[in-house]
Amino acid sequence: MDVLNQISQKIAQTIAEIYGVNEEVTLQPTRKDFEGDYTYVFFGLVKSLKKSPPEIGNALGTYLLENFEDFESYNVVQGFLNLKLKNSFWLAVFKNVISENIVMEIPENAPAVMVEYSSPNTNKPLHLGHLRNNFLGYSVSEILKAAGYNVTKACLVNDRGIHICKSMIAYSKFGNGETPESGGLKGDHLVGKYYVEFDKAYKAEINELIAKGVPEEEAKKKAPIMLEAQDLLVKWEQNDPETIDLWKKLNGWVYEGFGKTYKTIGVDFDKTYYESNTYLLGKDLVEEGLANGIFYKKEDNSVWIDLTEEGLDHKLVLRGDGTSVYITQDLGTTDLKFSDFHSEKSIWVVGNEQDYHFKVLFAIMKKLGRSYAEGCYHLSYGMVDLPSGKMKSREGTVVDADDLVAEMIETAAVSTKEKGKIDDFENDEAQNLFRMLALGALKYFLLKVEPKKRMLFNPEESIDFQGNTGPFIQYTHARIKSILRRANITENQTIEIAEGSILNKEELDLVFLLNQYNDIIQKAAEEYSPAIIANYVYDLAKTFNGFYAQHSVINETDESIKTLRLALVKKIAQTIKHGMGLLGIEVPEKM
C-alpha cells in the first residue's frame, strides 16, 4: 500500500480546496522529537500565499481532520505540519503488509538487464579488492531482480595477454611439472606463484644488466625473460599448438581454483565471456565509425576519435598496425553482449580507476548511434585500503581472498563455540553456521559502505560480530525464529489479526519500517546501491531488538495481542531474510 501517495494526495486535495492552488506534496517521516508520523513542509505556501505559517498549517490540519478519517491529530511548528495517523489506519497498513508476498515473480517480458562483474585475470588468485567487486555485482543483480528486472549476471574473463604469458614462461622454466595435486596448491594459487616467480627472475635479470652498465629503462625492455614472454604472446596469437596447450593447462587450473572460491563465497554467473574469444572484436565497429566519419585516420594509419566536445580527449581506437587496444575490444564486446541479450540496461562493476575508460566507451557508443548507449552504466567503486595503506602486490600487502575467508570462518567458529549455544549441532551443521557467519560479517562489512567511496578494511573490525554487522542481523533473525518455533508457527501459515487491535509505540515503529521495504528496494535498484539495503535491514533489526527488550511475544496473556505480535515478528524475519538475501547473505535459524 502506498501510504505516502495516499496521504500526499489528500493534502494536495486540501490545498486545492482551501486555496485553489495545485501543489506537489512530498512528505517526510516526522522527526522523533515531534509528535506525528509524517510531516508536510509548507514554507513554499507561506511565500506564495503570503499568509502566516500557523494560519496555513491550522487551516490544512483542521480540514484534513474533518474530511478524512485516517488522521488522528496534527500540530504545526513553524512551516511544518506534523500529521499523526490513526492506530486503525496503521493496523490496516500492517494487515496489508503481512498479506503481501515479498518475493515476486518476474514476468517473461520484464526489461532485461546485464550486470557484468568479477572479471578476473587468470594469472593470480582473487584478493580483497575482487571480493568487493564480486559482492557488489552479485548484490546489485539480486536487487535488480527484486525490483522486477530480468537479470543476466555476466563475467568477462581476462584469459589472455602478456600477464598470462609471464606465468607460463615462469612455469615452463621453473615449474618442474608441478601440478595442483603434486604441489598441494589450489590451481589459481599455483599459477599465481609462478607469476611471482616471473617477477623475481625479471628483477634479477634487470639488476644483472644494470650491473653491466645497461641503463635501467633499456634493461627493463631487454631482460631476456621479458622478451620470452612477449615472444610467447606472439606464438599464442599465431595459435602455436604447444603454447596453446600450456595456456589451456594453466587456465584450467585457475578456473578450478576460481570455481572453488566462487562457490565458497556464494557468487555465480549466468554467462561467461572469455577475452580470448572476444579480443579481436570491435574492428568492424572501427570500420563503421570511419565510414560514418566519426573516427579519423592519422598518417600512420592509427584510428582516433575526437571527444573534445564531450569534455574528453582525442582517443586512439585502433593501432597503426591494425591491432586492437583495450577500448577496441570493449566496443566489440559491448555490441556482442547487446546482440546476445538485448538488455535495456547494462552495468559494469569495475573499479573507479577506469572511470575515464567508461566515459569514453559510452561516448563512442552514443556517437555510433547505439540505441542501448543510454542504458549503459559504470558502477564504479572505490579501492579497499588497509590500515597500513594501499594494497600493493609488489610489496606483498595484498589480502588473499581465500586466506581471508578461511580466517573469518575460524574466528566465527571460536566465538560461536565460546557462547555455547549450539552444543546440540551436528558437525556439518556447525561448519555451515560458521561459514554463514563469517561470510555474513565479510559481505556486510564490504557492502554497507556506499560503492563509490573508498573504504578502509580493518581486519579486526570486519570480524566484529557486534553492533552494525552482519552477524548482529543474523542473530536477530535467529532470535525471531526461536520465538516462532516455540509458538509452532510454520513458514506458510497465515495469521489472522483481530479487528480493532491496537498497536503500541514499538509495534507502530516496526510497521512503519516494514511498509517502507518495497520503496527501499526500488531506491536501491535505481541507485545500484546495496548499502541502502544494508542500512535498512540494520535499522529493522535494531528496532526489533528494542521491541524485544520491552515486550514479550510468547508470554503475552492477551491472545489477540500475542497473535498480532507473532504475525509482526514473522514478517520481520521474512523481511530480514529477504533483505540479507539481496546482499548475498544467508541467515541462520539458530545461532
Add this chain to the structure above:
RNA sequence: GGUCCCGUAGCUCAGCUGGAUAGAGCAACAGAUUUCUAAUCUGUGGGUCAUAGGUUCGAAUCCUAUCGGGAUCACCA
C-alpha cells in the same frame, strides 16, 4: 598541470533530489538477565559537517574558490 571522486564524533560509516536540536556502530564509562537467545537492550560523555564566500525564509546537502587525500590523463588491460 587538465579532468573526475572523496573530506561528517577519537575510529568506521549513515544522512546529501535544501527543512526542525546532524544520526548509528566501535572504543570509554554507568546500568539491565527468576520471564521468548545478553552475539541483546538502556543511559552518559564526545561535532567550527575540511576552510572561506555566495544563493535561500532555511545549507552537512546547491554554486564558486581554497586546502587536504585519491584516481586518471598509455599505440597496458
